[in-house]
Amino acid sequence: MFDLDAQTGTTPVRDAHRFDEAALAHWMADHIADFEGPIQLEQFKGGQSNPTYVVRTPSRSYVLRRKPPGVLLKGAHAIQREARVIGAVGAAGLPVPTIFGLCTDDNVIGTWFYVMELVEGRIFWDATFPDVPAADRPAYFDAMNATIAGLHTIDHRAAGLGDYGREGGFFARQIALWTRQYLADEDAGRDPAMDRLVEWLPTAIPADDRSCLAHGDFRVDNLIFHPDEPKVIAVLDWELSTIGNPLADFGYHLMMYHMPPVIVPGLVGHDLPSLNIPSESDYVASYCRRMGLKNLSGLDFSLAFNLFRFAAIVHGVKGRYLRGNAANADAKQRADAFPEMAALAWNQARRAGAT
Structure with missing residues (x-):
């Protein structure tokens, strides 16, 4: 937990x-x-x-x-x-x-x-925003939604980031990258669910091949909110940023709707209507409206890919913990969560059509 x-x-x-x-x-x-x-x-x-x-x-x-x-x-x-x-x-x-x-x-x-x-404000580690009045929670979700859409509409070439990553082919490169990271960290061991994902993901990449500046770790706990208002005043932790696919980046952010209370609390198990939290479909619709899209075809695959990538990151934490150079004192708890994250990723892959 x-x-x-x-x-x-x-x-x-x-x-x-x-x-x-x-x-x-x-x-x-x-x-x-x-x-x-x-x-x-x-x-x-x-x-x-x-x-x-x-x-x-x-x-x-x-x-x-x-x-x-x-x-x-x-x-x-x-x-x-x-x-x-x-x-x-x-x-x-x-x-x-x-x-x-x-x-x-x-x-x-x-x-x-x-x-x-050092930006002074509020960081919420729980995606239910428990310290925010229920009436205000939709505004906080809308602020997150507007911020990630704002990121994805930045002209990265005009911003001087035209060489920050490769255009196109993002899913294929990322699957290959995280597969290599997973296989290279022998200290952390192997997992059957991860091995199945390594085989399936390259065969199911959607046709969506847009490019944008992608944060790579856009979660509620990587945002600083205004001390009193539903307004994002700083986006933190850009270590995984690159030129990527907006479908992939938004799919990672959307994992909050699929995550149990492991590592970072997600929304699974919560009664969203009673908490006055937007449904996943409404949240996706808001993003599509801001991006000028009718829908997000391939979103199920994106979620499976992102859960795989998240599991690979946790696998890396496990390796660093075992080698003694993990930055976080809670690294063992995160390392222990790796099998559950791998299983979650494979279950989502099955929903996306994997067999």
Whole structure:
């Protein structure tokens, strides 16, 4: 089950993620305008892949994200891509934190990192929005819907991201990528449901081959809402962003309607009408309206693919946990959830026509 306390707030920096704080302060003084120390570091509890810290000073606070220490899979934890895309989409009008600096010198704190604005607002770890009055919940869902549609309508070429990924063929490349990630992490082992998905997914790719800027991890807990209003004021965690397929990116976001209370609470098992939460069909219709589409053909496949990808990510968490370099103290619980996530993905594939 999801442990809210284990994911929210900050904690003293974990021993495995400590670094030379004086070296960081010196770098910030040289690279960030108006910076004044001294600094005090705490580590965010949540966030599985890249360790994330709050850097407090007497006048303001910052957020630092870095690559984790230890042996890493090739191409993973590319925090320089995060910094680049956040800057670009912010200039295009999407709500994101301001990037203050990127460091690609391992000699400063041991790994590459970037420093960005600490946005003050509310993060909801539960997609039911339990702390929001029932009458207001549709507005919060509409704010999420408008934000992801806004992302998908950004002209990525005009935003300077024309080379941020390949146009077309997104599903095929992603299936191949996550298959490789899954098979390469031998420490985490194999799973029969994942093996069946590896075989079936490439045979069932839909014809929809549009391209857009895709977030890759668009969930409610990666959004900061206004302190008092149903308004998204920052989209976080761009590690998996790329030029992708909007059907794939929206399908990942839509997983909240298919997720049980594992890792991140979903909506499965909840009485949506009594909670005044829009139905899945109504939520999809709102997105289609904003995107100028009649429907989302291939959505069942997209959900199966995304559940497979999510299971592959959890499989990676399991591998990092077993190797001792997972960023999150709750990594064991996430690793233990891997078989359930793999089974969920295969069940959705069967609904999409897999046999």
